[in-house]
Amino acid sequence: MLYFQVMILTAALMLVYYCEFTDVFSPTLQGFVCRDPALSKPDPGPEQDSRVQPVILCSVVCGLPVVLISGVELVIFLLHSSSNSLYDHEKMVLMGDCCYVNPMVRRTSCFLGVYVFGLFTTDIFVNAGQLVTGSLSPYFLSVCQPNYTALGCQDTVRFVSQSDACTGNPDDITRARKTFPCKEAAVSVYVAVYLAMYVMSCAGSRGGLLPGPLLSLSLVSLATLTGINRVAEYRNYWSDVIAGQLIGAAVAVFLVVFVVHHFRMRHGILAVSPSDAGTANTDEASAQMNPSMEASNNCVKAQDPSQKSHDYDGLGAHMHPFSNTPESDGRIPSSTSHPALQNPGNKTFTDSGLPDPNQCTSLDDLILVTHKSLHGVAANPLTATEQAKTQLLRSAQKDSFPEEVKAL
Known part of the structure; x- marks a missing residue:
């Protein structure tokens, strides 16, 4: 079972790699109307010029879950290590009967493994939507730079569907064709919802009535602001952001409810030996x-x-x-x-x-x-x-x- 789950994670990682870093999959070529005001917003520039830079988003997506989940699990383990009432029945083995794994490590690995799988799944869903729809961004005409004289759009409004209508940078044009759903909104909401449900399920009101909800609502608020920023910078439409947020929240809720069972699951990604079954x-x-x-x-x-x-x-x-x-x-x-x-x-x-x-x-x-x-x-x-x-x-x-x- 462990090998099978590792193979699934590997396949998801490879699919994400091909979608993000190669041109194996190309977005659908959508046509446009000459001088369409909805597509004529100024070019906001590369993603590195955004208020929420990719390096910041990647650091939060990769680092925050590891720190938060590991810290909470360590605190829970230390609080219950003397009574042995929580982890007495959590002894699991990695492979066969050779080596036992600490229950805190097992639970942390399980929750982080499911988180990584959900992150890959969210990215795959978003990339699939962008490639299938080929939705144009608000600044598409600014980077497309069509030759209206050659297209016959000087005096009349025409719908242009030629693949060679754009004369701008090909990389910028491809980026402007992949906006629905918004990837940044989907990933940020997925991380926020997953961690918020983890905090409320594992910590809850044990540290008081307000710390848990405060941390959870703060995470969700930051994720919402990330989507709002995309609209404010003319990088996405509201429909792109809302669709991405729905995808991220749906994946997070599904994994928490049906896979880790509100983080009370006893069987994780590690195999169980016959003697411990x-x-x-x-x-x-x-x-x-x-x-x-x-x-x-x-x-x-x-x-x-x-x-x-x-x-x-x-x-x-x-x-x-x-x-x-x-x-x-x-x-x-x-x-x-x-x-x-x-x-x-x-x-x-x-x-x-x-x-x-x-x-x-x-x-x-x-x-x-x-x-x-x-x-x-x-x-x-x-x-x-x-x-x-x-x-x-x-x-x-x-x-x-x-x-x-x-x-x-």
Whole structure:
């Protein structure tokens, strides 16, 4: 999966290169009306003369996401490093079972990788629109410099569609034919929306009610001003800017909602090893559990240990079916009714100090009993349940993959 995603990024990068730095693709040649006032604005000059220079825009697009996302992820990692409650289930491997990657590095790489992919996608969409439409810029006639005498436009208004009607600089003419949608507006809005949603999703109101919204709105405002500046300098029309902003915002929202799931995604661009497949989703699974629920079918004494074993939710352990005793009626009224808690010396615990899975009828029962045996009733239910499930999953991995765990 990692190789496949790297290939997609490489293909997108190559397509961007051919669109930006080569003449493999040429814009559609649109005709014009002689002395059209909408196309006769003064030439604003090269992009380097703009108020928002390309070097400034490229620096913000490339540098700001790296600094912001890396900084926020580092702060989150440092705040939760002592409790181990956020990254306990985030251990991922790069390739096979050879090397583990720090969860902070994994999350940062994932979010930045998706950002880069979205940036390439936005650029490709914008270039495709410019090449297909061939829309003329407001200053087109200033750089085209048509010979109105040769075209017969001295006394009458004519529509000129000849490919050789312009006598100006070919590079300036090509640039003036690629304005819809506006690339600068699309890229700036994409960066602003992506980072604004990241800040609100990961930071939110933890630092107060105003810092997160202030930073997000500032980014969006700067991106909007970039588009307004394009119109003020007669480089684009309002329609060009609005179309570019819609493309950038749509790509950013799509990636945040459906790809990284509001930056709460647990599976990134790194591959998961077979031995860690059971622990990759424990954070989401434990969050959906009700920590205060009572088990409907708890751990009771077996009737026939030789009965057919059942798979224990794919964890590598197996359980035997048990019947409910008349005394318990399938429920544990207190934490002392489980055999592992009533008689610790009755071989109800495994070598790792955890309750024996063969004493339980379901995963939830085993989690509840492990929770009580490790942390007691007074512990934080949610955190303790997460830790109990994690230890159970790790124990099951050791039982199912002893050689792999030993090698690691």
